[in-house]
Amino acid sequence: MNPSRRSFIKKTTALSAAASLSSLPFSLLGNTQINPIKIGIIGLDTSHAPAFTKLFNAENPKPELAGFRVVAAYPYGSRDIKSSMDRIPGYIDQVKEQGVEIVDSIEALLQKVDVVLLETNDGKPHLEQARAVFKAKKPVFIDKPVAVSFADAVKIYQEAEAAGVPMFSCSSLRYQKNVHAVRHENKVGKVLACDAFSPATLEPSHPDLFWYGIHGVEILFTAMGPGCESVTRFSTPDAEVVVGTWKDGRIGTFRGMLSGKHDYGGTAFGTDGNLFFGPFEGYEPLVVQIAEFFRTKKSPIDSRETLEIYAFMEAADESKRRGGAKVNLEVPM
Structure with missing residues (x-):
């Protein structure tokens, strides 16, 4: 075969291969x-x-x-x-x-x-x-x-x-490594209690904990799971403290810090030991969950649990209005 013919065949083969690759749904080079x-x-x-x-x-x-x-x-x-x-x-x-x-x-x-x-x-x-x-x-x-x-x-x-x-819907703190491990990897055995904390900057147009306290409350519920039946709230100049009682008698607390510089975290207490949460690890774990949700169209969180989180925070406001009285949660749906 003469050189010019051989060159023509190579070019034709390369063009054909490129055309085949271009028909694929993904680029093999750029992924x-x-x-x-x-x-x-x-x-x-x-x-x-x-x-x-x-x-x-x-x-x-x-x-x-x-x-x-x-x-x-x-x-x-x-x-x-x-x-x-x-x-x-x-x-x-x-x-x-x-x-x-x-x-x-x-x-x-x-x-x-x-x-x-x-x-x-x-x-x-x-x-x-x-x-x-x-x-x-x-x-x-x-x-x-x-x-x-x-x-x-x-x-x-x-x-x-x-x-x-x-x-x-959720806070990114739900998917912090240790928080997620307590809920989904049985990291401390059965969770007996949890103390969670986060900054809790207030915004007058929103119920107290909705604006920023949601982060620490989401940590609490991720560790404890749903089933809170009542809350009691205590306020100090530097913090809002909410004590929740679950239906099985377990106690979970949230401390929302109003002054000073604070991270996000807490401690889970379980039958197999304790585990500390924190510090904040960034948004990527949540974004990975969002991507999976967009692919599957299936929420990774039961809607009733999310609504219970908001019922918990609104009941905490009601407890504050009543001077720290116990307020029962009511979650429809």
Whole structure:
């Protein structure tokens, strides 16, 4: 065979191979999906929005996060909580650097995406925003707080179920390594008690613990599991302390720190020993769970447990109003 003929065959073979590879759903070289699941973000008033975007849109994401792309974001978000509003312009710039398109309405966003991260830091508009997502039939993760009241939280879950739309909500602290291990890996045997703590900055427009105390309360419930039947709250100038009694007699406590610099953590006490939680390990463990949820359309958390967390926090407020009286939890659904 003459050299020119041999060269022609090699080039033809290479082109054919390239064409075959291009027909695959994944690029073998870049390990990125050609048709990713398109994610939209509602709310750029929280650090979670750029942090989650950075994980999903990384050039070489973790295998668990491959096949996704945050493509669009609607910035609002709070319009009356200054600490949230002031962050929006900077977070717009950060997500735009990750290739995210900024849109001027939730409706415009929903036309461009397959799934939604409802990241609005302010819980007040969550019910209205979630209803738009449910109407569009898009699976949604709703970041904390799920709503600005227990009643709205119940409505969101009921309306998601009625619309047949998969959703879940939680704090990232649920998926800290040791917290998750106590619940899912039997790390301390049967959990007998748990003391959890976190910062608990207050925001006047939200029930006390909804705004930031949710993080430590989520740690408590991840360790103890559902089944709390009553709470009693004690307030000091530096902390809010809530004591919960579970139906089987176990006691769990949450200490929300109001002043000073504090991390997130606690201790689980079990039949096989104790385990300390903390410090904060970042958002990646939660984002991995969100990715799996978007793939499977199955919530990793029972809705009733999440609603019990909000009932616990609202009952804690009621106990405070009653001067520390015991308040029973009531969880519908």
